[in-house]
Amino acid sequence: MALRHFRTLTPILSAAYQRKTISLSIKASLTPVKCCSTTTRGEDAGAAVGQTVVTERRGSVVTVGINRPEVRNAVNQETARRLHEELEAFDTDPDLNVAVLYGRGVPLIDGGTVRLPRLIGLSRALDLILTGRPIGAQEALAYGLANRVVPDGQALHTALQLAEQISSFPQMCLRADRSSAMYSCYDAPSFTQAMQYEIDHGVPVIQSESVAGATVFATGAGRGGKFS
Template sequence: MSALQNSMRTMFVHGRRLGSAWPRLILKAPYCSEANKMMTGEGTVKVEQHEGVTLIGINRPEKRNCVNTPTAEALLKAFQEFDADESSKVAVLYGVGGNFCAGYDLKEVAEDVPVSLGPYGRGPMGPSRFETRKPVIAAVEGFAVAGGLELALWCDLRVVEETAVMGVYCRRFGVPLIDGGTVRLPAIVGVGRALDLILTGRAIKAKEALEWGIASRLVACGTAIGQAVKLAQELLKFPQECMLADRTSVYNAVFSAKSLQEALQFEHENGCPVILKESVQGAKKFIGGVGRHGKFNLHTQPDPAKSKL
């Protein structure tokens, strides 16, 4: 087992005790000595990078990571920079201090602070209207409610702790879903189940969220961030252009295509260029014995096409 795996295993076991320090500690380990770190939005957003993975943390634990205007702007900026950074392939979004995000800061709403209502770019929660080209994984612990649920739904995958709670808690205060909740939730769980959560504002616990498809993975308490990083590292193993092309085709089929034929046409045109770039080399690796029997370490074995006979 590598030093990285040993360190991550320790983090998984002791994740709850480490709490909000988890990402900071893992990136201070010897193998992360070159990780990039920064704080944005008056310190309310933490950004850390290492070996192709960007960790973005909402850092308002005293507010259960409710998002205010500076935090929303900082979140959007962080994801825009991640999207533009060719060295970073996957992002992990998490909340500092035991909660993912409890929504928008209602103190600002009560004080009539203007909320961004622009059709593109920043939504009230930050990146909810931004279309990143690369996968984002939500590491969900504690509460992910109201706008916090919308942020989690914006992500491609959701690694959810068994004690986490989700829900449209803004229902009771007359705050509408304007960060994609009414768009993404029915796309993920279907109209009937989406309306169950949206109309009632009830809580949905992790086990039910997994059964409904809101949670992609259910993990032990205190391990969401570590497991999300592990999942991100697994995605790094794959040929990236092919993975991103398939991701784009999925979102086009769900949100943009007007018909089955239109979706199939887009899939064809979007996928074909990848064949010459990655598929041919992948096929040669397969013929050479790489990646068979469910093994995914394609980038750690020699390329048979370049090997000497």
């Protein structure tokens, strides 16, 4: 289940997802985490007053925003409950493929001492964990904490573009690949078992999506790295 690692008081909403995809809206000068993030003023101007979490559907993509700017989007019990509800709804809705999680405050996460070394290596992780120092956008990009750096005010827009692109791909294949990558990184006891997991979960996808995908490719789609 996609929400199996969700805790009541802290939004652990990134690496836990197995069946669907979360795209994260990221801004510069974040502490070293891989979770909820920041956006600039104006990106969530439509947020409803009084609601701690706001959502909006855009085709097969849903945005989920933390809306507590007065406390820098600190996550209290009510906000955590609402996040859980919205992401559980996303996870069980067959018409939704990607969720974009965003907010304007400092993100919170536990398990950082476990996940961070695997993401960026032990040496860099210890530097950040032991000093607690903030890092800028370019350093985060170099470390692998951020995948993209965009101009101020464009984080949510860029995340939505990425979400729509991901949502347009064959979903069974995409989710099987993501699940295999997560398993090999966090759960597989050996390389051999990780490879076996990939095969076991990939064969059904090949059988169900390969013919349609090959037909599309034969028409020229996807050749040379171009998908449109």
